[in-house]
Amino acid sequence: MKAARFHEYGGAEVMRYDDVPDPTPGPGEVLIRMRACALNHVDIDIRDGTSRLSIDLPHTLGFEFAGEIVALGDGVDDWSEGDRVAPLSQLHCGKCRWCAKAQHQHCEQLTMFGIQISGGYAELVVAPAWTLIAVPDHVPFEHAASVQAVFGTGWHALTKRAHIAEGDWVLINAAASGVGTAAIQIARLLGGRVIASASSEEKLARARELGAEATVNYATEDLTERVREITGGHGAAVVYESVGGELLEKSIAAMDTFGQLVLVGCHAGEVVPVDFIEMFRHEWTLLGAARATEDEFRHMMTLVADGRLTPVIADTFPLSQTADAHRFMESRRHYGKIVLVP
Ligand SMILES: [Zn+2]
Incomplete structure (x- = not known):
């Protein structure tokens, strides 16, 4: 062979x-x-x-x-x-x-x-x-x-680690990546309102086609400011982060009170400063998520077969x-x- x-x-x-x-x-x-x-x-x-x-x-x-x-x-x-x-x-x-x-x-x-x-x-x-x-x-x-790498990771991160309530604003960074396109669909399936971020207008247009309600071009716009603007000054309830570095820092600052940030990757910068005073005042949660369980992987194939995830x-x-x-x-x-x- x-x-x-x-x-x-x-x-x-x-x-x-x-x-x-x-x-x-x-x-x-x-x-x-x-x-x-x-x-x-x-x-x-x-x-x-x-x-x-x-x-x-x-x-x-x-x-x-x-x-x-x-x-x-x-x-x-x-x-x-x-x-x-x-x-x-x-x-x-x-x-x-x-x-x-x-x-x-x-x-x-x-x-x-x-x-x-x-x-x-x-x-x-x-x-x-x-x-x-x-x-x-x-x-x-x-x-x-x-199915497994992108939906499994997204499902585990957004159902077992962070939790999305109906109508929550969910910021998804690197929305054009495999994990990003999967997370947009999962967040929507769970009732979230998606803010997608990416580095080009073309990628953001594709994210809107997948169901993102608002978009931020982090190559030209300030992510924290734009997320605050989109959410009426409140910030995101949940952040799905896979980039790291400055984008991670700006995403933490873009969270609402009780905000949850779930991190699934950080190639662009593995060490970032966190203002822990802001963290306890706003009761933020910082979470890690890695891959998924066997049951979650199998469940993802069911959701793809049902047409709920593509x-x-x-x-x-x-x-x-x-x-x-x-x-x-x-x-x-x-x-x-x-x-x-x-
Ligand atoms: Zn074992």
Whole structure:
């Protein structure tokens, strides 16, 4: 089979389209013909060596993918060849203290496709049968491969960590990113009124199409001032933040009394000053959120199948052109998910 791999760390040019032996499913496993595999920014960080994750080279990336079962290992009775599936992107141990509390995102033995084990940048991928999520016929594979990272993260952050009440103003930064487009839809589904922020008018127009009621261009406008203006001087009840740095600082200052800020990423600046006097006076809550539980990931596929959430796909690239897909992601011109297809 073919697989897109890298043999050394570096720029997009290190991605190769290799011939590798077909994998075979062991007991309790299935072999999946990959039909779509989503890119995530962590792929770039792993490829160029900036992530501190330890991997073996050559490495096959791709933590979220979907496809059809083409072979069953011994003891797999619940699935058949031809079934459309997407495996859980994070494989938890089921035994540790966090798994015992169903907080699988903190599993002490967490294994992820494309990181610790071979991922979806390949024509064929082996997955344990217990990880499979059924993909209904009417859900395109490109959508099925783009559910967990963005909707799972957003759902966990906006339902289990922060809480949105009907009519709350919700500020969503980096609204054009995969997590941003997902968070807009989730916040709307929960009854929130969305203020989307991004760095270009084109991205903000797309955010309005997804249901954002107001927008802020943080390249040209002051985020704190604009959010106060939009909310009649009150500020945002909930902030969904994934950028960090100055934008995080300005977002904290843009919160209403009892404001909750939930942070899911901060690449643009990991350390920012916080005025804790403002924090206790206004009874603010600062929350972190990381990925999601197994139940949440599975629930996201249900919401996508029901049409209540719809993955936004920026573009698809053939597996043979993974380097171009990486360059497109690095250009930050995309709106939504970038997906590889065989
Ligand atoms: Zn565990």
